[in-house]
Amino acid sequence: xxxxxxxxxxxxxxxxxxxxxxxxxxxxxxxxxxxxxxxxxxxxxxxxxxxxxxxxxxxxxxxxxxxxxxxxxxxxxxxxxxxxxxxxxxxxxxxxxxxxxxxxxxxxxxxxxxxxxxxxxxxxxxxxxxxxxxxxxxxxxxxxxxxxxxxxxxxxxxxxxxxxxxxxxxxxxxxxxxxxxxxxxxxxxxxxxxxxxxxxxxxxxxxxxxxxxxxxxxxxxxxxxxxxxxxxxxxxxxxxxxxxxxxxxxxxxxxxxxxxxxxxxxxxxxxxxxxxxxxxxxxxxxxxxxxxxxxxxxxxxxxxxxxxxxxxxxxxxxxxxxxxxxxxxxxxxxxxxxxxxxxxxxxxxxxxxxxxxxxxxxxxxxxxxxxxxxxxxxxxxxxxxxxxxxxxxxxxxxxxxxxxxxxxxxxxxxxxxxxxxxxxxxxxxxxxxxxxxxxxxxxxxxxxxxxxxxxxxxxxxxxxxxxxxxxxxxxxxxxxxxxxx
Ligand SMILES: Cc1ncc(COP(=O)(O)O)c(C=O)c1O
Numbered sequence: 014x015x016x017x018x019x020x021x022x023x024x025x026x027x028x029x030x031x032x033x034x035x036x037x038x039x040x041x042x043x044x045x046x047x048x049x050x051x052x053x054x055x056x057x058x059x060x061x062x063x064x065x066x067x068x069x070x071x072x073x074x075x076x077x078x079x080x081x082x083x084x085x086x087x088x089x090x091x092x093x094x095x096x097x098x099x100x101x102x103x104x105x106x107x108x109x110x111x112x113x114x115x116x117x118x119x120x121x122x123x124x125x126x127x128x129x130x131x132x133x134x135x136x137x138x139x140x141x142x143x144x145x146x147x148x149x150x151x152x153x154x155x156x157x158x159x160x161x162x163x164x165x166x167x168x169x170x171x172x173x174x175x176x177x178x179x180x181x182x183x184x185x186x187x188x189x190x191x192x193x194x195x196x197x198x199x200x201x202x203x204x205x206x207x208x209x210x211x212x213x214x215x216x217x218x219x220x221x222x223x224x225x226x227x228x229x230x231x232x233x234x235x236x237x238x239x240x241x242x243x244x245x246x247x248x249x250x251x252x253x254x255x256x257x258x259x260x261x262x263x264x265x266x267x268x269x270x271x272x273x274x275x276x277x278x279x280x281x282x283x284x285x286x287x288x289x290x291x292x293x294x295x296x297x298x299x300x301x302x303x304x305x306x307x308x309x310x311x312x313x314x315x316x317x318x319x320x321x322x323x324x325x326x327x328x329x330x331x332x333x334x335x336x337x338x339x340x341x342x343x344x345x346x347x348x349x350x351x352x353x354x355x356x357x358x359x360x361x362x363x364x365x366x367x368x369x370x371x372x373x374x375x376x377x378x379x380x381x382x383x384x385x386x387x388x389x390x391x392x393x394x395x396x397x398x399x400x401x402x403x404x405x406x407x408x409x410x411x412x413x414x415x416x417x418x419x420x421x422x423x424x425x426x427x428x429x430x431x432x433x434x435x436x437x438x439x440x441x442x443x444x445x446x447x448x449x450x451x452x453x454x455x456x457x458x459x460x461x462x463x464x465x466x467x468x469x470x471x472x473x474x475x476x477x478x479x480x481x482x483x484x485x486x487x488x489x490x491x492x493x494x495x496x497x498x
Pocket of ligand 1: 166167211213265267293294
């Protein structure tokens, strides 16, 4: 008889790792630390909302930390102190949500349960909530009753998935299913998109294999919105040269200036031409939750697909992106994956096996994160958040215009404002010097960008706790450095 092998005893570190009393004590301590941190951030108690040094300084800090084998508690404290302080109202930099603190806490719920999701049995609540909530969100944005979609990790991935759906629909119509036969370079597809689109559209098209020329950039007007006459012109040109129109992508809104493309006009053009209309609403689609600002996304309800990042203007922690389809069944277009260990039929349109419709196999409990937000007044709260953030941008634009030392790139359409010192000749070097000083000595945080080849400063108002005085102090600081320059 074969001898039975002894079972390796459970190592004490593993036993301790799963101990519920230790977990409770650790959790209480962590909550206290996070609440203290939040209090300090919201109360502007730190010298700066951007406490970070140069990459070299940060590298040196963590190398030294690792060399002396710093503890987990010390690491938590260092991360709290050295990270960007998004809850500090003086942070006006990047387009990341300032998470509603209780939503952040719910990360512990989903991380502990860890019901990763590809098929129903891996995450039954996830799959069901995802199915129901994406229909609800879609309808709240005006999409048809039969709308639906999937959640994924980030707008970059979401835009790629939506464009894959568009590609396959066109491919099937032309009897060249890209999923089964690959793409046919001899019959090229192109995507039409504004010059101001986020780079992930270009990246998606290259990943799909169509190359850099397959992204056809459409001109924009003085307010950085797509020029629909040029769209029609570019489309005619592409067709004449033998290319197929895979999709037109509307920006709602653009990353650099927050400009909303004329979605209604694009939708009507796309319907007339039988072209897939995708809206990259990663940043600005939540305007549709606001009674005051929903006019900005008029026409989005006619899109074939829409991407919305809940981790931008919906106050939820990253990453949490919705890919919505006007016809929910079209979410099955991008992938037809055989996977006998997971599901029986590749082409079965079962809403409960989300892995059939997403890039991800395992994914985080994204729909639980969305559900807890939505069951806590989500749609209304998001509308109020949009109203406040958009109002901050308007107030800041007024402040910039009231100061002779400054100029605006354009009147804001969303919560993004580009501005710069009003010197006769735009001086990129001045801006570089000012921004370096801002990073080193400033209490606030804004970023830099380039528009039509020229350097600008850029604010994105993501924190509803920012006040008029915060913006004034930021401009005062810059003016002081300009005087010293
Ligand atoms: C308009 C737009 N689309 C897509 C993205 C990419 O989204 P993510 O960072 O979630 O991948 C961004 C990010 O800022 C964006 O502003």
